[in-house]
């Protein structure tokens with residue numbers, strides 16, 4: 001049974017960590033680059049990014065697929081598409097729920113239109129924490145330019161949208177949550193808001209911190225209800241269900257990571273090996289790969305170690321096409337992670353210079369002499385030992401030279 005998770009939420013992220021730690025293999029789909037970037041590389045978990053409609057989803061799943069819908073409780077359209085694609089293909093649909101919190105004593109409306117009507121009946125400045133998607137609808141609030149302070153994600157498209165709608169810079173709060181009670185209270189005081197509008201985003205959405213901050217500052221809370229009541233499993237229930245269904249044992253990750261790496265001696269003659277970065281580490285590896293006859297493609301915006309660049313620019317996904325293996329040796333951790341993820345999605349072995357856990361192959365210390373080749377790697381925790389052992393092995397191999 002193939003496991004596919006549609007995520008982008010913290011509970012989806014937690015489920016992926018649970019699965020990876022138990023040695024499960026899963027394809028995870030997130031809608032945005034932002035969603036992909038917050039997923040750290042995890043063994044067995046391949047992250048794919050992009051928005052998919054029902055046809056796109058149906059093309060990914062079949063009757064052998066178990067699809068976990070861990071999308072946001074307010075992403076109703078995505079959930080509809082996932083359900084439709086599963087119904088059409090025979091894939092099993094499982095909904096990961098974010099439990100609603102009990103929010104007694106706050107005003108509640110069924111949807112965005114009702115929230116706008118409510119705000120038109122209640123004056124005062126508003127801290128709007130419902131995200132950027134429905135922002136346009138809120139421009140129907142009377143005096144919105146002066147009254148509304150939307151809090152949105154700090155991504156360029158989102159900020160462009162805010163600007164295009166006509167929100168002034170002094171009114172846009174661009175920051176990534178989760179937010180503490182103190183932070184919410186400070187923002188309420190700073191903006192002079194007397195109303196806080198929120199969705200019922202549950203515990204991981206920081207709902208409780210919004211409620212307590214509003215209580216502390218005497219601000220009225222308006223909750224926009226979830227699109228519909230849903231059936232499904234909570235995170236704990238889903239973990240237990242999948243562990244049973246997939247026969248997952250206890251946490252196997254530590255065990256798997258300490259397993260020694262198999263020394264696979266392959267011919268690199270004419271094979272395309274892509275190296276990202278052109279610093280000290282990249283230069284050392286490019287030298288080794290060239291010595292073994294590989295066709296080395298080098299990509300970096302700056303050739304610090306004079307390796308000779310194929311592409312003088314930053315990493316692009318298309319650089320991986322046709323690659324037999326890849327080495328991520330830039331000095332930018334985010335870029336190295338991205339390369340690791342993109343390689344995992346394409347089954348291209350990748351050595352990641354700043355993250356042993358994300359490496360699907362380890363670049364060995366190569367020792368040669370007397371017609372022998374020895375590759376040395378550690379369990380990923382003792383690179384100093386690797387270098388020291390390699391030095392001694394090189395001396396031994398010299399004895400075989402005639």
Ligand SMILES: C[C@@]1(CC(=O)O)C2=NC(=C\c3[nH]c(c(CCC(=O)O)c3CC(=O)O)Cc3[nH]c(c(CC(=O)O)c3CCC(=O)O)/C=C3\N/C(=C\2)[C@@H](CCC(=O)O)[C@]3(C)CC(=O)O)/[C@H]1CCC(=O)O
Nearest residue numbers: 351353354355356362363364365377378380383384386387
């Ligand atoms: C064998 C060798 C091949 C080569 O690089 O050519 C190699 N590392 C070598 C040297 C070395 N590595 C490091 C230092 C400086 C500090 C120190 O001395 O400790 C030095 C010394 C130096 O550079 O002089 C630090 C380091 N290395 C990795 C991390 C990240 C992490 O652990 O997560 C960090 C922390 C860096 C950071 O976070 O910034 C990760 C990896 N390094 C690997 C290979 C892969 C596993 C092989 C294994 O474990 O045995 C692996 C997992 C992935 C990969 O890169 O493929 C080469 C010996 C060459 C030779 O002697 O011929």
Ligand SMILES: NC(=O)c1ccc[n+]([C@@H]2O[C@H](COP(=O)([O-])OP(=O)(O)OC[C@H]3O[C@@H](n4cnc5c(N)ncnc54)[C@H](O)[C@@H]3O)[C@@H](O)[C@H]2O)c1
Nearest residue numbers: 277278279280281300301302314315329330331335353354
């Ligand atoms: N595995 C190892 O053996 C080992 C040893 C020491 C350090 N490290 C790690 O290796 C990494 C590289 O170390 P270094 O000393 O070679 O660094 P460096 O600073 O000398 O070189 C970094 C290179 O990355 C390039 N780069 C930056 N952004 C890029 C992008 N978007 N696309 C492509 N290339 C990009 C730069 O232009 C530069 O050529 C660091 O993360 C370091 O922590 C690994």
